[in-house]
Amino acid sequence: MRPELLAPAGDMECLQTALRFGADAVYLGGQAFGMRGAPKNFTQDELRQAVQLAHSMGKRVYVTCNIIPHPEDMKALPGWLEEIAGTGADAVIAADLGLMQLTQKYAPAQEIHISTQAGITNAETATAYYNLGAKRVILARELTLEEIREIRAHTPPGLEIECFVHGAMCVSYSGRCLLSNYLTGRDANGGKCAQPCRWNYALVEETRPGMYIPVREDTHGTHILHAKDLCMIEHIPALIDAGIGSLKIEGRAKAAYYVAVAVNAYRVALDCAIEGAPLPGWVREEPRKLSHREYCTGFFFNKPNEAAQVNLAGGYTRPWEVIGIVKRCENGRCHAVQRGRAFVGDALEALVPVQAPVRVTLEDLRDENGHPVDATRHPEMRFSFCCETELPAGTVLRREAHTVL
Secondary structure, X not given: OOOEEEEEEOXXXXXXXXXXXXXXXXXXXXXXXXXXXXXXXXXXXXHHHHHHHHHHOOOEEEEEEOOOOOHHHHHHHHHHHHHHHHHOOOEEEEOOHHHHHHHHHHOOOOEEEEOXXXXXXXXXXXXXXXXXXXXXXXXXXXXOHHHHHXXXXXXXXXXXXXXXXXXXXXXXXXXXXXXXHHHHOOOXXXXXOOOHHHOOOEEEOOOOOOOEXXXXXXXXXXXXXXXXXXXXXXXXHHHHHOOOOEEEEOOOOOOHHHHHHHHHHHHHHHHHHHHOOOOOHHHHHHHHHOOEOOEEOOOOOOOOOOOOOEOOOOOOEEEEEEEEEEEEEEOOEEEEEEOOOOEOOOEEEEEOOOOOOEEEEOEEEEEOOOOEOOEOOOOOOEEEEEOOOOOXXXXXXXXXXXXXX
């Protein structure tokens, strides 16, 4: 079975980007019951449009319903599940046995994928979910490749196995965390995580209230709960060899640029692995052109140790910035819409689907009326520039920024 590349989509732009840059399937959330409440997510009408678009391209759509539901949630779920079934979505991602049974009752045609929130770490549990009707399990992130290989060897062949291969990680076990609930009252397992693990912390001595004592590792502070980001771009053959059938990119709260870069790089990496071809050098570099924390390989090759997961530096590196999205190319000119300010003479990279980035220069810059300008100064400004390379619609124009936040 050819492994699937599964991409996140927090809104319609991200979904279109994921499909354009080579995802086989996308996972997304509706307006309720998903573990990502911050993104725009999809209304029922938008979800229906998303499914139609994906299916027209031979791609699949999975809808997240992976919160840890409370009694009030269970009351609203039957009607919501019936609506999801009406959109034609391919699967529901669930983390709860009761929710799984509701899905079978109110959306019986839906495949059920068991979320990583369920914490599946062995073949017996994976098989139990399969016997209850699950088509796929998304394994806990706390497994090594050898453990995944053992699970694959001792589960039914009809059970699909999915694993995260890229993106933000969490210091809690399989995402089950109470920090947000405790510190802010926002339910992390209800999709409202405030990400307190990313905050700076200081010490307070009991007899000196209000006196904050910083614990410093560097100028950004100490981030004792800050997990590194996961990046397995150089290890796709090992993932396939372990029996993983779906390679999942984290990031439903991320922008379309993140989706474009991550999907493009992993699409090429996956295709190279399937064909037995070497990984191009530019693919290795693409994840570093995303906003990211320090990368690691998670738990795949070893259990966590003193420095395996914690990113003491904190913060994100944001080395590249998006300056435009190509709309069309004709008569030697590239027409685009502004996403960030750029100037005549700027050296850019054009991120084209499923190929290496193309270098271009902003020459003969003009506004939408054909008047010469020295910069793209206004948000959403339409502009064009002289370009000998025929860039397809949706190409991302970016510029090196060297910005650390």
